[in-house]
Each structure stands twice: as structure tokens, then as C-alpha cells.
Amino acid sequence: DTAVSQTPKYLVTQMGNDKSIKCEQNLGHDTMYWYKQDSKKFLKIMFSYNNKELIINETVPNRFSPKSPDKAHLNLHINSLELGDSAVYFCASSKGGTPTHEQYFGPGTRLTVT
Amino acid sequence: QKEVEQDPGPLSVPEGAIVSLNCTYSNSAFQYFMWYRQYSRKGPELLMYTYSSGNKEDGRFTAQVDKSSKYISLFIRDSQPSDSATYLCAPGGSYIPTFGRGTSLIVHP
Numbered sequence: 001d002t003a004v005s006q007t008p009k010y011l012v013t014q015m016g017n018d019k020s021i022k023c024e025q026n027l028g029h030d031t032m033y034w035y036k037q038d039s040k041k042f043l044k045i046m047f048s049y050n051n052k053e054l055i056i057n058e059t060v061p062n063r064f065s066p067k068s069p070d071k072a073h074l075n076l077h078i079n080s081l082e083l084g085d086s087a088v089y090f091c092a093s094s095k096g097g098t099p100t101h102e103q104y105f106g107p108g109t110r111l112t113v114t
Numbered sequence: 115q116k117e118v119e120q121d122p123g124p125l126s127v128p129e130g131a132i133v134s135l136n137c138t139y140s141n142s143a144f145q146y147f148m149w150y151r152q153y154s155r156k157g158p159e160l161l162m163y164t165y166s167s168g169n170k171e172d173g174r175f176t177a178q179v180d181k182s183s184k185y186i187s188l189f190i191r192d193s194q195p196s197d198s199a200t201y202l203c204a205p206g207g208s209y210i211p212t213f214g215r216g217t218s219l220i221v222h223p
Contacts, residue, residue, distance in 0.1 A: 033211065041122070041200060043158070043213040056210060090157050102148070103211070105157030
């Protein structure tokens with residue numbers, strides 16, 4: 001049974017389009033995260049939600065908007081996609097509200113903007 | 115200086131070799147030290163977790179932390195081709211999750 005799942009797994013789209021990525025966790029965790037991993041494998045935090053409340057919002061363009069309808073779901077909507085948005089986006093969850101706890105990662109969504 | 119530094123590699127070793135992967139950090143607030151393993155086209159998964167300076171062993175893996183020099187190591191004994199992956203160090207204790215860029219390890223038969 002998948003702990004952290006993401007859809008879609010692959011996303012190919014054109015510049016200027018709007019797209020969403022969905023994430024769900026069935027671990028009962030309180031905290032969920034979105035990360036961006038670029039072509040050099042650098043994993044960078046974008047957002048974190050704890051009990052549906054935004055607690056981390058790193059320097060990310062306003063085109064990126066996270067939404068957490070409940071503790072088990074964290075979605076990422078991206079407006080006006082740009083070439084530089086091409087990357088792998090990982091969703092993760094953890095039991096506690098701080099990053100000292102083990103994080104469980106989803107399989108990633110590979111976004112390609114053409 | 116970046117908060118967490120890792121040599122990206124790749125590090126290529128023969129099967130059975132002892133592997134040493136290293137990481138340095140700059141933030142003295144880090145108190146928890148984690149190593150994640152990431153296979154190609156997969157999400158990272160926790161491999162080792164340690165709280166303090168010293169060594170922690172788990173099977174073929176040993177994590178070593180030296181807080182005084184802000185240096186973290188992961189040793190893999192009797193390395194196997196299945197160990198081929200990227201290893202990311204992740205010191206914790208500050209508010210923002212922090213990962214090194216990872217070291218790519220290739221273990222060839």
C-alpha cells in the first residue's frame with residue numbers, strides 16, 4: 001500500500017499553461033512538503049503545511065500555489081509555466097511539524113515544459 | 115558557503131569495496147543527522163538517523179558525526195551493486211529542511 005502517492009508521474013506541457021500536481025499520504029502524518037529537484041539533483045524545499053496550515057514558504061515565484069484541503073492531501077498548482085520550471089517535484093510527509101523527523105517521499109512528478 | 119556541502123561524484127567502486135561518503139555543514143544549530151538514499155527515478159528514502167556525535171551502525175552501514183568539525187560521514191562495508199544510488203545527507207534541527215546535493219555512487223560487479 002503506497003504511503004505517499006503523487007499524480008501524475010510525468011507531465012509534459014507547453015510554456016504558459018497552468019497545471020496541477022496532486023499528493024496524498026496515508027501515514028496519518030501532520031506535515032506535508034513540496035520539494036523541487038533540479039537537473040543537478042539539488043533538492044530544495046518549496047512549501048510545508050502542518051495540519052493544513054502553511055508553515056514554510058520559501059522564495060518561490062507566486063505562480064506556484066499550494067493547497068491543502070485536509071491533512072492527507074497537498075496539491076501544487078503552477079500558473080503560466082516557464083522553461084525553468086522543468087524539474088522533478090517531490091511531495092513528502094513527516095510525523096512532526098519540524099524537519100527533524102523522518103520524511104517519507106513520494107515517487108516524484110517529472111515536469112517537462114517545452 | 116552553502117549550508118550543506120557534498121561532492122556530487124560520481125564515485126565508482128568495485129563490488130565488495132568499503133565506501134566513504136562525506137558531508138560538511140555550516141549551521142551549528144543542526145542536531146539531527148540523516149542520510150537518505152535515492153535510487154534513479156525514485157524518491158529519497160531514509161537510510162540512517164543519528165542524534166549526536168559518534169558512530170551509529172546498522173548492518174553494512176555506519177554513520178559518523180563529528181559536530182566539532184561539522185563533518186558527517188556514511189560508510190558502506192562490502193558494497194553491492196544494489197547500493198548504486200545517490201546518497202543525500204540531511205542535517206536537521208533548523209526550521210527549514212536542508213539536504214546536500216547528494217553523492218552519486220556506482221558499485222560495479
